Amino acid sequence: MTSTQLSGTESPLDALADRWRSLREAGPVTYDEGQKQWRVVDHQGVSAVLADPATYSSDLTPITPTQQDFETFRQGNFVGMDPPEHRKLRTLVSQAFTPRVVHGLEPRIEAVCASLLDGVADRDRFDLVDTLAHPLPIIVIAELLGIPADDHRLFQEWAGTLFGGDQLGDSLDMADLERALEAIAPTVREMNGYVLDHIRHRRAHPGDDLTSRLLAAEVDGARLADEEIVGFVVLLLVAGHVTTTALLGNAVVTFDRHPGTLAALREDPGRLPDAVEEVLRWLPPFPELGRRTTRPVVLGGHEVPADTLLMVHLGAANRDPSRFTAPDVFDVARSPNPHLTFGHGIHFCFGAPLARLEARIALHMLMDRFPALTVPSYDDVTYQNPAVIVGVRHLPIAVTRP
Numbered sequence: 376m377t378s379t380q381l382s383g384t385e386s387p388l389d390a391l392a393d394r395w396r397s398l399r400e401a402g403p404v405t406y407d408e409g410q411k412q413w414r415v416v417d418h419q420g421v422s423a424v425l426a427d428p429a430t431y432s433s434d435l436t437p438i439t440p441t442q443q444d445f446e447t448f449r450q451g452n453f454v455g456m457d458p459p460e461h462r463k464l465r466t467l468v469s470q471a472f473t474p475r476v477v478h479g480l481e482p483r484i485e486a487v488c489a490s491l492l493d494g495v496a497d498r499d500r501f502d503l504v505d506t507l508a509h510p511l512p513i514i515v516i517a518e519l520l521g522i523p524a525d526d527h528r529l530f531q532e533w534a535g536t537l538f539g540g541d542q543l544g545d546s547l548d549m550a551d552l553e554r555a556l557e558a559i560a561p562t563v564r565e566m567n568g569y570v571l572d573h574i575r576h577r578r579a580h581p582g583d584d585l586t587s588r589l590l591a592a593e594v595d596g597a598r599l600a601d602e603e604i605v606g607f608v609v610l611l612l613v614a615g616h617v618t619t620t621a622l623l624g625n626a627v628v629t630f631d632r633h634p635g636t637l638a639a640l641r642e643d644p645g646r647l648p649d650a651v652e653e654v655l656r657w658l659p660p661f662p663e664l665g666r667r668t669t670r671p672v673v674l675g676g677h678e679v680p681a682d683t684l685l686m687v688h689l690g691a692a693n694r695d696p697s698r699f700t701a702p703d704v705f706d707v708a709r710s711p712n713p714h715l716t717f718g719h720g721i722h723f724c725f726g727a728p729l730a731r732l733e734a735r736i737a738l739h740m741l742m743d744r745f746p747a748l749t750v751p752s753y754d755d756v757t758y759q760n761p762a763v764i765v766g767v768r769h770l771p772i773a774v775t776r777p
Contacts, residue, residue: 401417403537404420404676412465414686416691421672432667454722471588478732487514488507488737497609501772504768504770515733519584521584533566590604626651640742648731650707667683669682689714698713748773749772755769
């Protein structure tokens, strides 16, 4: 099913399509004088940059502000690493966070979804983010890591601080970034200390959880240091949680904005996986990724010096007409759908299978429980800062029951 007709009051998320189209119309590679950075926006160019870590490094520390409290997190955050360090950490983590582990979470994800929705069983209106989209991924990941249930709320609070974007404008520049790092440093310090204590406890008292498996993982006689595990645990808890939260909110908003979508999915639930992929293409939670040039390069006919910040725009690339037929049409049956929302190459999102699984289960349960689900007023919806994450902070919905 395709849809171009939008319903209801305009949402700020609708304006992103025009913004991303303007970026593409300016050319596949442009220089933003205000932000002092280069931007790549076409699908082919973005894919090429992400596939070449030797030329386009994920380690931005030489050209971005630093903050001491981020150093512990950085040791195990392989999203910001290049080979061979990236390969070592990803291989070790892969031993513990296997596809089998993710698949085995399905019954627990279903149980958590059911429990959260049971909590609003007597209400015909509730906030989807507060009720389901926010707590679901935190509970699942925290349980997977062996985090005590009483502490789950801490990670919700920390994620809200780290990704709130309250210190930032509509577009990032180095001054914005430096202010943000200083503002969130106390939260990072608190989070690192908590996770390090948890890891040391698990080292002394191993259990049947992901943290214990990370401690036991070994490649060529090498194991992860406690500080390296901190980086991965924080990455999984925070970034993994935020992605699923944004994906669920974006799905409900997008389905609501395109009349007939939910009805079509109820008639044919087998389309739901394709619909999730189309939501990911349509509204990528993290619309831009940063890379650093390691040598002088020529991009789109432009000479780009070494040690230059290069932003690749996933949102614009996901609507590139040279790669997608009718890119500005939301089509839940779109196939193939080579969107770049989860990245490309060696840094393809490690948590993508879990985010997809959580989204499919949660959306299927929402459709199964509620014959009608709408956003009654977009005036009551609040949004994330799109410079940080594309998504909603609060999403009041109205439902009917069988």
